Amino acid sequence: MSRISSHIRIEDFKVWKNGELILDYNETRELNKFLKAVYKLLGMKYMKFFKMDSLSKMGLIGAELLLDQNSLMEKYKAEEIAVVLANASASLDVDRKYYNTIKDAENYFPSPALFVYTLPNIVLGEICIRHGFKGENAFFIQKELDSDFIYDYNEDLLLQKDQNAIISGWVEVNADSYKAVMYLIEKEEGDIKHLPNNIKSLFLTQN
C-alpha cells in the first residue's frame, strides 16, 4: 500500500503544511507578493523563480514545501521520481497576459518571457529542473480534482512504471482565483494511506 508522506495547501493567502498553518499573509491581496513572501519564508535562493508565471511559482513553492527536510534524491533515483498535477484553467492566466502583448496591432510586442509559460505542463518542468527529477510527468485538465482518476494514474506509475515517489495534486491559478493542494506519495513512508477518499479529504478540508 503506497502512502502520502506529506501534504500542503496554499489558499486564501494562507499556507498549510501537514495540516499546520505556517503562514497567514495579511500585507496585501496580490498573489505575486504573497508567493514572494512564501519564497522568502522558505529561504529559497532561486532567482529564476521571479521570471516564472504564477502557476509555476505556485507549483514550485508547493513542491518546495512538500520536500522540506525530505531529500527524495537521497532515497530514490532521479528516474524514479514523478510529478503528476492537474488543474481546471490550464495556463489561461498567463495565456491572457501574453494575449495582451499581441492583441493590439499598433502596439505589437509579443513577450518571449510570457510565451514560454503558455502551457500548463511547464510547471512540471520547473519542478523537475529545480530538483533534478527525471521520472514520469503528466498534467491533466479537469473541472475539479478527479481523485479516482488521479489515484489510478499514480498507482499505475508506482506499480507498472518503476516510480517510487510522486509529487501530485492540484495547482490552479486564474486571475485572482488560486488554490494548490499537493501531496507526496511514497511506496512505504507516510501516515496517510494513498486512497481516493484520502486525496479527496486533503482537497476539501480547510487546512
Add this chain to the structure above:
Amino acid sequence: MDELIQKLKGEIIEVLNLEDIEPDDIDEKDSLFNDGLGLDSIDALELIVLLDRNYDLRLEKDEEGIKVFYSVESMAKYITAHKK
C-alpha cells in the same frame, strides 16, 4: 550617456523581473550573460523586445546581438549611435 545607462538598468530589472537587484548592483561594463547577470536565451529575446518597444530599434543583423547585448554599456552605445 550616464543617464541612459541608469535608465537602461532600471528597464532591464523591470522587464526581466530581477527581484532584489538594484540598478547600482549592475556594473555597466559587466557581461549580461554568463558570469555577469547570468541571463538566459529568453532574457535575450526580452532585451530585443525592449530595444524595439522603448527605443524603436531593431538589430539589422543577428550577429550584432552578441556585441550589442554584451553589457549595459554596449547597449547604451548602440542606442546612442542608432537612435532615430
